[in-house]
Amino acid sequence: MKHKLTTIILLKTILLFGQESKFNCDLVTDRVKIESDSINYENSFIDNHKDIGLISKSKADFEVRYYNTPSLTNGGHVIIISCADNTIKAKKVTYWFSVNQDYEKRRINKTKVEELKPKKTWDSFFDTLEKLNFYDFPTMETIRPKMKKYMTLEDGRVVEKRSMITDGVYYTLEIKIADKIRKFSYHSPISWYRVYDHVDELRQAEEIKEFFKNNLTKGNSR
Incomplete structure (x- = not known):
């Protein structure tokens, strides 16, 4: 009976924190250096849920997060990959909240937590992230000055051709290595790339997503 109880507790622990695997955390922390953002904004009520938590309070040697936040629905999901004591854990937290509240008063009222593992290996997973320039990728605000196109009016004047995308999905990536944290965000990068196809960072952001x-x-899952 004691053995059965221990097994149940262990299973619940794995479901809570995600799929566990042995991985040398130093393979990332020794090779990758990041610059902390001067101001790091947390994702408000999303990070306040116990299944997600604040990345700034993570005890992991390194942690990577991917937030998928649709603009017109009452939910989204977060992928959290963390490595500590040469053990890597990964999970996807899908969440739902009430849309009948002010944004500042919103609270997650339902979650679904699923274990995650790489299709290949964690080594190849992080190698690919590095090749995608993930760790120092610019945020969308940085590249906005490049997101311009111009048109010539009938009278010969040249004016900026403005575009607007009001729906879609916000993608936020966060990286924590030791005590340094940085983040970058994009809104519907492939939709913007169709407008500004000369801005390659938009295409690359879509590749990362x-x-x-x-x-x-x-x-x-649980």
Whole structure:
């Protein structure tokens, strides 16, 4: 009976924190250096839920987060990959909240937590992130000055051609290595790339988003 109880407790622990695997955290922390943001904003009520938590309070040697936040729905999901004591854990937290409240008063009222593991290996997963320039990728605000196109009016005047995308999804990536944290965010990068196809960072941001979507597989859930 004691053995059975221990097994149940262990299973619940794995479901809470995500799929566990042995991984040398130094392979990332020794090789990757990041510059902390001067101001780091948390994701308000999303990070306040116990299944997610504040990245600034994480005890991991390094942690990577991917937030998928649709602008017109009452939910989203967060992928959290953390490594501590040469053990790596990964999970996807899908959440729902009431839309009938002011933004500042919103609270997550339901979550689904799923274990995650890489389709190949964690070594190849992080190698690919590095090749995608993930760790020092610019945020969308940085590249906005490049997101311009011009048109010539009938009278010969040249004016800026403005575009607007009001719906879609916000993608936020956070990286914590030791005590340094940085983040970058994009709104519907592929939609903007169709407008500003000369801004390659928009295409690359879409590649990063698709990489997280297509290179992690689900395990158990609760």
